[in-house]
Amino acid sequence: MQKLHEVVLNKEDKHKLESVGFDVEGARSASFLMNDDKVVLSDVEDMEKGLVLIPLKKGLEKYSWLEERLWRLVPLDKDEFTRRAKDAEGYLIYVPPGLKIKRPLQACFFIKSHALEQKVHNVIVMGKGSSLDIINGCATANYDTQGMHIGITEIYIEENAYLTYTMIHEWAPGVEVRARTAVHVKREGQFVSNYISLQMTSLTQSAPQIYLEGEGAKARLTSLVFAPDNAVYDLGGSIYLKEQNTAGEIISRVVSNGGRITSRGDIIARAEGVRGHMECNGIILKEHGEITAVPVLSSSTLNADLTHEAAVGKISRVEVNYLKSRGLTEEEAVQFIIEGFLDTKLLKLPQSLEENVEKTMELLKHSAL
């Protein structure tokens, strides 16, 4: 397996990877790169500390405990896409108990070949009291690439462990994405997910299932999405508050510039003293665009505090007029407002990634708007 500094990338590929947050110069604890269906890079810099990042198939050979964690959170026969990913390659990330990794771990899934079905299966195991920040990028080499990405991700967060999982997508008009993610969080554990996608996709479907299985566990899912003409997004997320004092938050900001976005969210309270909050805000910029917000709150207990706010509509004329009266054109005013609406500050980014993601976002916004 190659090391990060040995990976030779052409200029365009390098640029593409950078645009989804992959830092080729590597101020990272570990790096993973999959081209089509081959792992070309799996390099751990913080190895001595015990951080594990290896291709999944190697992981299965090496760790006997992995077998029973595979297809446990996401059932193999969930649907036709999970079945198609039966023998998929991907990564295993394991952070041993107590280990707190400061520098982010980066992974990228890159579709280079035309008409490829990229199948990925990732497993993340966060030992007790460990912490890690992951930045995951997905991109195609060319804008006219056709293809499909099926991504299975199973995440285990043990007691008091903390994981932030930041995902940036930059697909193409001909790419269909089926993500199947499930997360188990134990007592006082925390899972933070940040999702950014501002580009074309023929269909991107993603709805992580988060099970808060231990007292005091928390989860927060935030997404910033921009759908150009003809893009279709079906996004969601479910947080099951299964134990006392668990808390979940789902925040989404979506903009349709002609594309179709369904933004679902489910918070399900099944224990006392739980809290859940959901916010879905959408702006439609163009005719034919469509945003459907489907927030669902469900409680079967007396003592749960679940709230949601949802607002879908056109851009505020008062705000546009305000900026125009300062001399901005209509287009400039709209751009200002949309850029502000998709503010990375809404994400819960670790400090180590803030600058990187903000910069990436600037570039993405620039090309999208």
Added chain:
Amino acid sequence: MIKKNELLRIENLTVEIGEKIVLKNISMVINEGETHILFGPNGSGKSSLLYTIMGIEGYRILNGKIFFRSEDITNLSIDERARKGIGIAYQHPPAIKGVRLEKLINFIDKESKDIVSLSKELKMKDYLLREVNLGFSGGEMKRSEILQLLSQNPVLSLIDEPESGVDIENIEILGQAIKKLLERHLNRTRTRSGLIITHTGFILDYVKADHAYILLEGKIICEGNPFEIFENIQKNGFTACKNCTK
């Protein structure tokens, strides 16, 4: 006498918003370098007049024309008017989420002014990284508006109640800033003009205004020397002005 250059001319302006006629047959002329004051009770149409001059959507002109530097701007868009040199400080500005004040100001400023010292003058330096007007207090909002006007540096500033809800110290700061904005410290070569709405008349202490109007139910019922008019309002209220010689 030297003939002054006419900057803004409003002719017989009648304006409707929703179903309501808010301005009735308004006429006024503001020359280059002059500052005019607009008095009037709540709901009399003062803000509506400023919005109409700025070209804000929804203020339908039923009759009349607006000229800026002799050009008919009645049908120009807001941003075209702004680029011609008209600026406004709002009574109730909206918040623009996610947009930092600094970013907006840098965009507005076309002359590479020293934004930092400008913002210091207005005690706004610590707010540059805040989102525009989001969670600003009343006084902060007023200072932010004047700071934006200073960076835009318009030829004609429309200023809507710069003092409402502002404490004494900040009134001083705002007064000085508006004085600077309107070049009232200069005696001769003044090129900046203003139309200011005030209830308290505080601005008259900083800007020796040239002319004033009283608006009542959408009509100019009285105009003349700002100090005399203000004194009269204080003594006799707005309605007494109905009988004043126009």
